[in-house]
Amino acid sequence: xxxxxxxxxxxxxxxxxxxxxxxxxxxxxxxxxxxxxxxxxxxxxxxxxxxxxxxxxxxxxxxxxxxxxxxxxxxxxxxxxxxxxxxxxxxxxxxxxxxxxxxxxxxxxxxxxxxxxxxxxxxxxxxxxxxxxxxxxxxxxxxxxxxxxxxxxxxxxxxxxxxxxxxxxxxxxxxxxxxxxxxxxxxxxxxxxxxxxxxxxxxxxxxxxxxxxxxxxxxxxxxxxxxxxxxxxxxxxxxxxxxxxxxxxxxxxxxxxxxxxxxxxxxxxxxxxxxxxxxxxxxxxxxxxxxxxxxxxxxxxxxxxxxxxxxxxxxxxxxxxxxx
Amino acid sequence: xxxxxxxxxxxxxxxxxxxxxxxxxxxxxxxxxxxxxxxxxxxxxxxxxxxxxxxxxxxxxxxxxxxxxxxxxxxxxxxxxxxxxxxxxxxxxxxxxxxxxxxxxxxxxxxxxxxxxxxxxxxxxxxxxxxxxxxxxxxxxxxxxxxxxxxxxxxxxxxxxxxxxxxxxxx
Numbered sequence: 001x002x003x004x005x006x007x008x009x010x011x012x013x014x015x016x017x018x019x020x021x022x023x024x025x026x027x028x029x030x031x032x033x034x035x036x037x038x039x040x041x042x043x044x045x046x047x048x049x050x051x052x053x054x055x056x057x058x059x060x061x062x063x064x065x066x067x068x069x070x071x072x073x074x075x076x077x078x079x080x081x082x083x084x085x086x087x088x089x090x091x092x093x094x095x096x097x098x099x100x101x102x103x104x105x106x107x108x109x110x111x112x113x114x115x116x117x118x119x120x121x122x123x124x125x126x127x128x129x130x131x132x133x134x135x136x137x138x139x140x141x142x143x144x145x146x147x148x149x150x151x152x153x154x155x156x157x158x159x160x161x162x163x164x165x166x167x168x169x170x171x172x173x174x175x176x177x178x179x180x181x182x183x184x185x186x187x188x189x190x191x192x193x194x195x196x197x198x199x200x201x202x203x204x205x206x207x208x209x210x211x212x213x214x215x216x217x218x219x220x221x222x223x224x225x226x227x228x229x230x231x232x233x234x235x236x237x238x239x240x241x242x243x244x245x246x247x248x249x250x251x252x253x254x255x256x257x258x259x260x261x262x263x264x265x266x267x268x269x270x271x272x273x274x275x276x277x278x279x280x281x282x283x284x285x286x287x288x289x290x291x292x293x294x295x296x297x298x299x300x301x302x303x304x305x306x307x308x309x310x311x312x313x314x315x316x317x318x319x320x321x322x323x324x
Numbered sequence: 325x326x327x328x329x330x331x332x333x334x335x336x337x338x339x340x341x342x343x344x345x346x347x348x349x350x351x352x353x354x355x356x357x358x359x360x361x362x363x364x365x366x367x368x369x370x371x372x373x374x375x376x377x378x379x380x381x382x383x384x385x386x387x388x389x390x391x392x393x394x395x396x397x398x399x400x401x402x403x404x405x406x407x408x409x410x411x412x413x414x415x416x417x418x419x420x421x422x423x424x425x426x427x428x429x430x431x432x433x434x435x436x437x438x439x440x441x442x443x444x445x446x447x448x449x450x451x452x453x454x455x456x457x458x459x460x461x462x463x464x465x466x467x468x469x470x471x472x473x474x475x476x477x478x479x480x481x482x483x484x485x486x487x488x489x490x491x492x493x494x495x
Contacts, residue, residue: 006340006386030382033343034363046340048387074376078442083450094445098466099434101364103376104383234445234465
């Protein structure tokens with residue numbers, strides 16, 4: 001691990017002041033410390049933010065919930081407001097990592113965790129995300145876990161979070177504090193950037209900007225689900241995951257929210273897939289149409305070709321379960 | 325920095341790069357918590373911080389100023405084993421024993437999580453838990469046993485969980 005300065009912030013103001021000077025925020029540290037050991041990440045300064053008072057979960061106007069950025073993943077999954085009104089979020093959290101990691105990992109840190117692409121982790125490999133301009137060894141390499149949607153010629157890494165997939169389906173808003181003062185509200189879909197030719201820039205956060213909360217609007221109508229398919233039954237990243245909320249009235253789908261993990265560089269939402277469902281009778285024709293809309297631009301890179309088939313089947317199975 | 329370990333307040337000076345695991349093993353001399361993978365994947369380093377199980381290898385010691393840490397040495401002693409320590413012995417819940425401190429720390433906190441009503445990935449109902457063997461296995465998936473003593477690990481945890489439930493029912 002490279003040497004670094006360590007600053008303990010007691011307030012958001014202190015954190016922002018330290019963060020404005022090139023500090024890197026650290027809360028649970030379960031991903032960042034790991035990457036620092038491997039020297040994939042080499043921050044000069046860490047700003048420790050876990051003592052900030054950002055650990056509440058409370059109801060807000062309009063029937064939504066505000067979640068402090070430092071709420072541990074395990075506490076969020078167990079919170080009565082979340083498990084009652086946003087069960088897909090509890091399910092997504094519980095499907096991720098191990099109990100030890102969920103106890104430590106914060107909501108904000110979960111959103112900003114880095115990809116688990118093997119070549120990103122291996123400093124001897126070419127990786128445009130880790131070392132811009134060095135190339136991408138995943139393209140043409142072992143890419144079983146890589147993206148089939150939203151990737152580029154520079155990078156085919158996936159975003160690893162389960163939680164963020166549910167948050168995307170729930171139309172979450174990311175609330176940030178800015179070093180120059182004031183707050184910003186960013187739709188979760190706008191937090192992340194597709195890799196294009198700058199895969200090293202993963203979010204639209206400005207230098208020193210600090211995530212302070214996530215806001216969920218009132219829960220979507222209908223039933224919710226988070227379904228995760230992976231190589232082993234527990235403690236593994238998603239090959240494909242689906243977060244879905246579907247409402248059906250008199251056999252016709254009236255509302256559909258769909259987000260996907262394991263497929264893309266960011267938690268993926270498909271307006272076309274949702275549109276293919278709404279107004280249609282709940283049944284195989286509509287489910288197939290939604291899967292077709294989701295995957296019409298999907299592209300495999302060899303080892304991950306199976307994900308296109310798996311995504312279709314996982315979506316259809318999820319929709320069948322939710323409308324049964 | 326100041327940190328409480330197994331009830332004892334310690335003043336330690338360490339490089340900021342020191343993980344909590346290395347602080348416990350190399351600076352404080354408590355070698356119960358083990359270094360397996362050193363990347364949060366095996367669970368051998370599991371300790372309790374303020375009552376919660378975490379991977380001590382993935383946490384910097386400086387992030388634990390003022391925290392209360394409990395290691396396997398703090399759960400029981402050879403003369404006064406904790407219920408889980410005794411149950412692991414009784415059921416032979418190990419072979420080489422390297423993962424055992426992590427398994428026992430993890431299981432100790434796991435039973436507390438169940439008592440708090442925390443569901444798991446395999447819970448059918450987020451609001452009601454029945455701690456069957458599937459639940460134990462899922463909840464312990466962050467602790468790997470290279471010798472594959474899983475059946476006896478599950479049996480040991482099951483015994484303590486059942487005893488706690490009986491004790492509660494009797495109260």
